[in-house]
Amino acid sequence: MQQYSTAVWPRRTLVLIGFGWCGTGCIYGGRLGPLGLAVVQPRSRGAQVFTYRELERATDGFGEGNVLGRGAYGVVFRGRLGDGTPAAIKRLQLDPRRQGEREFRVEVDLLSRMHSPHLVGLLGYCADQSHRLLVFEFMPNGSLKGHLHPVIPAVDVAAGEQRDARPTLDWQTRLGIALDCARALEFLHEHTSPAVIHRDFNCSNVLLDHNYRARVSDFGTAKVGSNKANGQVVTRVLGTTGYLAPEYASTGKLTTKSDVYSYGVVLLELLTGRVPVDTQRPPGQHVLVSWALPRLTNRERLVQMVDPALKGQFAVKDLIQVAAIAAMCIQTKAEYRPLMTDVVQSLIPIVKKSPSMSCSSTPARPLQHVVYMSPAAGSNTS
Numbered sequence: 001m002q003q004y005s006t007a008v009w010p011r012r013t014l015v016l017i018g019f020g021w022c023g024t025g026c027i028y029g030g031r032l033g034p035l036g037l038a039v040v041q042p043r044s045r046g047a048q049v050f051t052y053r054e055l056e057r058a059t060d061g062f063g064e065g066n067v068l069g070r071g072a073y074g075v076v077f078r079g080r081l082g083d084g085t086p087a088a089i090k091r092l093q094l095d096p097r098r099q100g101e102r103e104f105r106v107e108v109d110l111l112s113r114m115h116s117p118h119l120v121g122l123l124g125y126c127a128d129q130s131h132r133l134l135v136f137e138f139m140p141n142g143s144l145k146g147h148l149h150p151v152i153p154a155v156d157v158a159a160g161e162q163r164d165a166r167p168t169l170d171w172q173t174r175l176g177i178a179l180d181c182a183r184a185l186e187f188l189h190e191h192t193s194p195a196v197i198h199r200d201f202n203c204s205n206v207l208l209d210h211n212y213r214a215r216v217s218d219f220g221t222a223k224v225g226s227n228k229a230n231g232q233v234v235t236r237v238l239g240t241t242g243y244l245a246p247e248y249a250s251t252g253k254l255t256t257k258s259d260v261y262s263y264g265v266v267l268l269e270l271l272t273g274r275v276p277v278d279t280q281r282p283p284g285q286h287v288l289v290s291w292a293l294p295r296l297t298n299r300e301r302l303v304q305m306v307d308p309a310l311k312g313q314f315a316v317k318d319l320i321q322v323a324a325i326a327a328m329c330i331q332t333k334a335e336y337r338p339l340m341t342d343v344v345q346s347l348i349p350i351v352k353k354s355p356s357m358s359c360s361s362t363p364a365r366p367l368q369h370v371v372y373m374s375p376a377a378g379s380n381t382s
């Protein structure tokens with residue numbers, strides 16, 4: 001029983017009490033609401049609770065035309081809430097082992113407490129009978145993956161189209177995205193106590209707003225670390241192929257440095273436009289990290305490995321600096337990888353050169369700098 005997070009909805013006001021886990025079950029305190037939430041007085045703005053009917057209305061009955069994307073745990077729909085707010089509504093598919101239920105609880109619990117302009121905000125949720133839905137801020141430019149690695153419809157491939165119709169992200173936009181993501185992870189690792197380890201940082205979990213500013217999403221598999229250095233915990237290996245830090249993949253030993261490795265992979269994707277694992281490429285080029293590593297420290301080979309779409313947009317001096325950051329992040333030895341604060345500080349002067357990017361060390365929206373968390377919160381058994 002511990003830690004408080006707030007959840008507010010128009011008619012009833014909630015504060016979650018003891019929203020924690022004990023083995024496979026949950027412990028709650030106070031008078032119980034839909035999720036076992038205790039009904040008490042408001043403390044701050046938080047996530048709204050929606051009924052299934054409200055979200056059904058918001059998405060025109062979860063129509064196919066409103067599908068924004070599909071992930072491992074469910075389908076995401078575009079919607080408009082009763083007050084007109086645009087939203088992305090994720091309807092979780094609960095499997096027989098109720099895997100989705102655990103992700104739902106972790107996501108509601110963590111995002112109700114953590115507020116940063118670099119994380120996708122949770123507007124609310126629905127736990128009506130067996131329905132589990134999460135309501136997020138709508139990010140009009142979708143995922144970074146959709147921009148870097150667009151899926152070309154089969155019909156366009158047949159017609160000889162090589163690329164998605166959307167313009168390719170330019171160098172400065174990519175740098176800005178790299179900085180926003182670094183700040184998101186810095187917030188989780190260093191401004192939250194104990195640290196939160198995202199555990200599945202990859203380019204499909206980076207979403208872009210109307211200005212192509214990035215925010216990190218998908219906290220369903222996140223872990224709250226211990227109070228040890230880097231919040232080390234030993235856990236079941238979850239995550240996405242190509243992004244897993246070697247020590248985590250082989251031993252399950254998870255630290256904030258596992259996220260730093262995944263960040264390095266995303267940085268490589270931004271630089272090269274390549275996916276982390278591509279078995280269609282010639283031998284020796286299947287795994288992005290192994291292909292890129294020797295090139296990152298060789299000026300000539302480095303320039304050649306950059307996404308051809310970025311030709312003529314960058315100064316080689318800046319490229320070398322970004323490559324050096326990527327090389328540090330993907331080091332095999334976790335302890336040699338930098339802290340995300342170091343990454344942020346290294347990127348700021350490079351991004352600053354662009355007049356279009358805001359890169360003051362104070363974010364545009366006030367950052368809630370320290371969020372004290374119970375170690376049990378988010379400590380899902382997986």
Ligand SMILES: Nc1ncnc2c1ncn2[C@@H]1O[C@H](COP(=O)(O)OP(=O)(O)OP(=O)(O)O)[C@@H](O)[C@H]1O
Nearest residue numbers: 068069070071072076088136137138139142143204
């Ligand atoms: N807040 C949002 N605003 C706009 N689009 C979103 C939002 N959240 C998700 N999407 C879209 O829905 C897609 C699916 O998201 P989801 O989080 O379910 O899965 P994923 O991250 O792509 O994959 P996985 O769950 O396997 O990690 C995203 O790739 C994105 O295109």
